Amino acid sequence: MNIWLVMLLGGLITFGMRFSLIYLFGRFQVPETMRKALHYVPPAVLSAIIFPELFLREGALDLSLDNARLLAGLVAIVVAWFSKNTLITIIAGVVALFLLQFLLFPR
Amino acid sequence: MSEQIKNFWAGVQAEIPLLIGVFPFGLIYGALALNAGLSTAAAQMMSSIVFAGSAQFITAQLVHEAAPGFVILLTIAVVNLRHMLYSASLAPYLASIPTRWKVLLSYLLTDEAYAPTILHYEKEGITPHAHWFLLGAGFSLWFNWQISTALGIFLGAAIPESWSLDFALPLTFIAMVVPVLKNRAAIAAALSAGIVALFAFSLPYKLGLILAALVGILVGTILEGRESPGEAL
Numbered sequence: 001m002n003i004w005l006v007m008l009l010g011g012l013i014t015f016g017m018r019f020s021l022i023y024l025f026g027r028f029q030v031p032e033t034m035r036k037a038l039h040y041v042p043p044a045v046l047s048a049i050i051f052p053e054l055f056l057r058e059g060a061l062d063l064s065l066d067n068a069r070l071l072a073g074l075v076a077i078v079v080a081w082f083s084k085n086t087l088i089t090i091i092a093g094v095v096a097l098f099l100l101q102f103l104l105f106p107r
Numbered sequence: 108m109s110e111q112i113k114n115f116w117a118g119v120q121a122e123i124p125l126l127i128g129v130f131p132f133g134l135i136y137g138a139l140a141l142n143a144g145l146s147t148a149a150a151q152m153m154s155s156i157v158f159a160g161s162a163q164f165i166t167a168q169l170v171h172e173a174a175p176g177f178v179i180l181l182t183i184a185v186v187n188l189r190h191m192l193y194s195a196s197l198a199p200y201l202a203s204i205p206t207r208w209k210v211l212l213s214y215l216l217t218d219e220a221y222a223p224t225i226l227h228y229e230k231e232g233i234t235p236h237a238h239w240f241l242l243g244a245g246f247s248l249w250f251n252w253q254i255s256t257a258l259g260i261f262l263g264a265a266i267p268e269s270w271s272l273d274f275a276l277p278l279t280f281i282a283m284v285v286p287v288l289k290n291r292a293a294i295a296a297a298l299s300a301g302i303v304a305l306f307a308f309s310l311p312y313k314l315g316l317i318l319a320a321l322v323g324i325l326v327g328t329i330l331e332g333r334e335s336p337g338e339a340l
Binding site: 029 | 165179189191193216272278288303321
């Protein structure tokens with residue numbers, strides 16, 4: 001699918017959700033279960049993206065110590081935990097990856 | 108000053124602290140969207156067509172992974188489902204405005220516009236010009252998002268390609284996810300989704316992502332039912 005079509009449909013979906021209950025006021029209530037489930041969308045979706053990025057190399061599980069992305073990711077998790085700051089976390093992770101690649105695979 | 112303008116500026120003022128927090132995200136989005144392979148025009152237009160921060164980051168990542176369109180759309184739908192809650196919660200305060208206003212304000216209804224607006228509405232109750240407050244909050248955030256995206260694209264274009272910043276997107280997601288891991292149910296949701304994502308990685312069309320997300324949401328919801336209510340959030 002063309003990226004512009006994806007963006008257009010993605011925009012329509014997003015708009016539709018924002019508009020839905022303002023428009024349907026009183027005619028539909030959000031079920032309690034869905035209300036609860038929504039708390040878990042961010043941890044679930046984000047982790048589903050993060051884990052393969054850290055643990056897989058060319059599609060195969062790599063738990064070894066020369067998996068630089070995994071180690072740099074762990075550094076970023078610790079930094080995120082203490083700093084609560086996006087920019088600092090990104091910089092720490094990128095620097096960690098750079099240093100680890102240099103240490104593990106010196107040219 | 109008319110009541111309308113007064114409400115509009117009150118909305119802008121309430122939004123200012125959030126603008127400061129959102130600006131770096133726009134920068135990062137703009138820079139990383141280019142790096143993920145989006146064109147300058149697509150990266151910029153996504154900020155006005157989709158106008159939803161986390162969904163835009165995830166779309167950039169999925170474009171980078173060459174995920175098919177329907178999987179990207181499904182993910183956007185899951186990620187943005189929370190906007191239905193905002194829509195439901197603001198509805199009573201916006202019940203009497205014309206539909207064209209409802210359309211405009213829905214387009215502007217982001218997390219960061221919702222937060223100060225609902226606080227204001229709960230304090231003030233239902234008032235005739237309340238929609239101007241949301242317009243002020245929503246429009247100032249929209250403007251801020253377009254400018255920060257543009258600046259991010261500009262900076263991103265200056266970063267040499269040899270730097271290979273593709274790891275910065277997962278790092279952004281790490282920075283987003285760590286603060287929401289506040290209780291056991293959320294941690295379990297994250298771990299179960301992550302592990303399923305590893306095992307389901309080879310499923311066609313990147314459907315493993317959707318499956319993993321659904322398992323994580325299910326695990327979190329079931330566990331929350333067992334913990335004392337109010338512990339989650």
